Amino acid sequence: MARMKFICDAERCIECNGCVTACKNEHEVPWGVNRRRVVTLNDGVPGERSISVACMHCSDAPCMAVCPVNCFYRTDEGVVLHDKDVCIGCGYCSYACPFGAPQFPSQGTFGVRGKMDKCTFCAGGPEANGSQAEFEKYGRNRLAEGKLPICAEMCSTKALIAGDGDVVADILRNRVLNRGKGAEVWGWGTAYGSKQAGQPGVAAPAGVKS
Amino acid sequence: MKLAPLMAVLAVLLAACGEKPQALGAVSKDEAAYKGTGKAFVALGWKQGDRMSWESQLKARMQRGQNDYERMN
Numbered sequence: 001m002a003r004m005k006f007i008c009d010a011e012r013c014i015e016c017n018g019c020v021t022a023c024k025n026e027h028e029v030p031w032g033v034n035r036r037r038v039v040t041l042n043d044g045v046p047g048e049r050s051i052s053v054a055c056m057h058c059s060d061a062p063c064m065a066v067c068p069v070n071c072f073y074r075t076d077e078g079v080v081l082h083d084k085d086v087c088i089g090c091g092y093c094s095y096a097c098p099f100g101a102p103q104f105p106s107q108g109t110f111g112v113r114g115k116m117d118k119c120t121f122c123a124g125g126p127e128a129n130g131s132q133a134e135f136e137k138y139g140r141n142r143l144a145e146g147k148l149p150i151c152a153e154m155c156s157t158k159a160l161i162a163g164d165g166d167v168v169a170d171i172l173r174n175r176v177l178n179r180g181k182g183a184e185v186w187g188w189g190t191a192y193g194s195k196q197a198g199q200p201g202v203a204a205p206a207g208v209k210s
Numbered sequence: 211m212k213l214a215p216l217m218a219v220l221a222v223l224l225a226a227c228g229e230k231p232q233a234l235g236a237v238s239k240d241e242a243a244y245k246g247t248g249k250a251f252v253a254l255g256w257k258q259g260d261r262m263s264w265e266s267q268l269k270a271r272m273q274r275g276q277n278d279y280e281r282m283n
Contacts (some may be wrong), residue, residue, distance in 0.1 A: 001268075083239065100219045110249075129248070145246070145252040146246070146255070147252075147271065153276075171277045178279065
């Protein structure tokens with residue numbers, strides 16, 4: 001299996017925020033923390049586009065590079081996860097992330113930042129799969145249940161696609177060929193075509209501009 | 211002759227100066243997703259613990275749930 005990836009097809013996103021709601025409900029995310037949100041580009045201008053944004057589980061994740069306590073790790077499927085027992089809530093990852101994915105609960109004493117929280121690709125955390133401890137810290141582990149992330153599965157227009165990168169690219173390529181437009185995939189190049197740290201870039205799916 | 215007790219006392223005292231390992235770091239013990247949760251509340255059609263079965267389950271689920279061209283035609 002190739003690595004797990006997200007794509008948001010801006011031609012299809014209707015800014016319904018179903019993904020945001022589904023995510024918050026599935027993982028019982030607290031008030032003030034949004035693991036996923038919908039951003040509208042050129043709002044109010046004809047031709048505006050909306051995209052659903054969360055952690056993209058980058059190939060060369062900047063959050064992993066800057067974390068001073070090395071709390072991040074990557075699973076065999078390429079999902080970038082973190083250990084809340086190790087996180088010190090310094091916030092470096094939120095400055096480094098190009099997608100604004102890391103979130104911090106703000107209900108701590110004297111406004112202190114809590115442990116970082118972010119999208120887990122519905123893959124939980126280091127605790128035992130499906131355990132109560134894992135759920136309380138990271139939410140449901142849907143991957144271990146043989147399911148895909150709830151945001152993508154709940155998307156009414158199938159704008160948000162998640163899963164094996166090869167299949168994701170195939171689905172999008174097929175759409176672009178059929179409709180003859182909408183090849184731009186915002187964030188794909190930043191997340192997966194990284195030329196950071198001297199790494200070779202990864203090409204976007206054929207016929208798709210990143 | 212008196213060196214041995216002195217060494218013993220020093221060893222006990224200096225033991226407190228040793229540091230415990232404080233290395234923080236990424237966990238390496240995260241269970242692979244294909245191993246499943248061990249509970250019944252999982253998607254049907256795959257065997258928990260079988261990597262190939264898990265991968266084909268996810269691929270099938272992607273095609274079924276997200277590839278609408280595949281579903282319609």
